Amino acid sequence: MTSYTTVVKWTDVEDDYVVDVTIRRTEDDTYPSGWSYALHLGEVGCDTILRYDNAHERTKGHERHTRGTVETIDVPGMLALYDRFNREAEERSPVTWEWPE
Numbered sequence: 001m002t003s004y005t006t007v008v009k010w011t012d013v014e015d016d017y018v019v020d021v022t023i024r025r026t027e028d029d030t031y032p033s034g035w036s037y038a039l040h041l042g043e044v045g046c047d048t049i050l051r052y053d054n055a056h057e058r059t060k061g062h063e064r065h066t067r068g069t070v071e072t073i074d075v076p077g078m079l080a081l082y083d084r085f086n087r088e089a090e091e092r093s094p095v096t097w098e099w100p101e
Contacts, residue, residue: 003027004036008082014095016044021085023078031057035078039085041093049092052085 004024011020020040028036031054038053051065052073062075075081086099 007078008100010100012097013044014097017049017093017095018042018044019089019097021082023082029058033057033062033075037078037081039082041085041089050085050088052081 004026006022006024008021008023011018018041020038020042022036022038024036025034026036027034030036033054036054038055039051040048040053041050042048047067048065049067052063053065054062054075056063061072064071064073086097089097
């Protein structure tokens with residue numbers, strides 16, 4: 001059985017926007033980076049505004065989703081990616097999020 005260690009797991013909803021963050025360490029071969037993650041910003045009940053994930057890392061790599069587009073990205077490290085997501089989420093929504101450290 002593959003084990004995961006949750007590093008960050010939180011969801012916040014403000015002014016019809018939602019941030020949902022899950023970051024886990026893993027030794028699962030599906031995730032060669034050693035990370036399983038989804039960093040999501042969206043409108044409640046609507047489309048994704050921004051999401052970073054590696055749901056299919058072995059076959060598709062790391063992805064950055066924006067409204068209607070998906071691009072494969074290089075990940076500079078989990079902390080750097082999390083910081084990048086934080087900055088972009090602040091730029092793309094009128095909400096000032098309370099980011100956990």
